[in-house]
Amino acid sequence: MCNSLKVRWTINPRTAPQPWIVCSGCGCLKPFKSSGKIRLNANGKKLDAWLIYKCVDCDKTWNRTLFERQAIRDLTPPTLDALQGNDPHWIRAREFDLDTLRRKSQCIDEFADADVQKEVLGERDGGSLLEIDLAVTLPLSLRLDRLLASELSVSRSRLQALSDGAKLLIHPDRADAMRRRVKDGSRIVVDLSGETDGHSIWKAAVSGRTD
Ligand SMILES: [Zn+2]
Structure with a gap:
């Protein structure tokens, strides 16, 4: 990274x-x-x-x-x-x-199934931050942690650990945001420095669905 x-x-x-x-x-x-x-x-x-x-x-x-x-x-x-x-x-x-x-x-x-279209907005040298902006076109019953786990190919417990260690931040910050339904305009920032599989998470963030 x-x-x-x-x-x-x-x-x-x-x-x-x-x-x-x-x-x-x-x-x-x-x-x-x-x-x-x-x-x-x-x-x-x-x-x-x-x-x-x-x-x-x-x-x-x-x-x-x-x-x-x-x-x-x-x-x-x-x-x-x-x-x-x-x-x-x-x-x-x-x-x-x-x-x-x-x-x-x-x-x-309500249903949680969705198509996720991924596009790169920008890339810069240095740092190891992954920023994900969410555009949710219509309401759906999908928890944020389930979306991130599925699209980044990591477990929900790992996401929770990153969040507990302040290496995963959600904006706007709401109580229990990981377990709430995905919200239009949210931004998730993950600090992947020191994560040995950072590169595969980074790749999953821009590639097609992996499930
Ligand atoms: Zn009937």
Whole structure:
């Protein structure tokens, strides 16, 4: 180890949250999965929009109301285009909108699976610092220590030891940050000087997933 590295990890969750809804097919509460499809109903100058979900067991549909009797002239052209074209980015933002989902369901399954895209922001000679900036595009239920363990190929106990020895710092510093879910805008700084496997950690920070 003879240089310092700054990287950005962009974390894109793979599986959208699944609210538990009473399924009329199964006759009980079941998790529902987004179909990624919008249903629209125009009524004069008003528009209703739903996002269609399906029971994971029997495919029965649940229409999640996005809005009802919305004046079409109040919708921006990009929103109208997104609705009419089933725009996957627009729909994805709704699928991960937990605040709104919680108003529809008491229980929501969240997932930790994600794609991590790694890019080098800068490298300089000297020091042995590894800086990781996190960009978390949508909320996901993934603990910071699990992400770091998986992406750096080190154990969670090792990470804890580094943290206890002030060789791993998290900004902003929050109580128990390692066990909390990953947060957009966080920065992790690891001092790898004196770590015999520093080079492999350094390499893992910029390479593809190793699990
Ligand atoms: Zn069902």
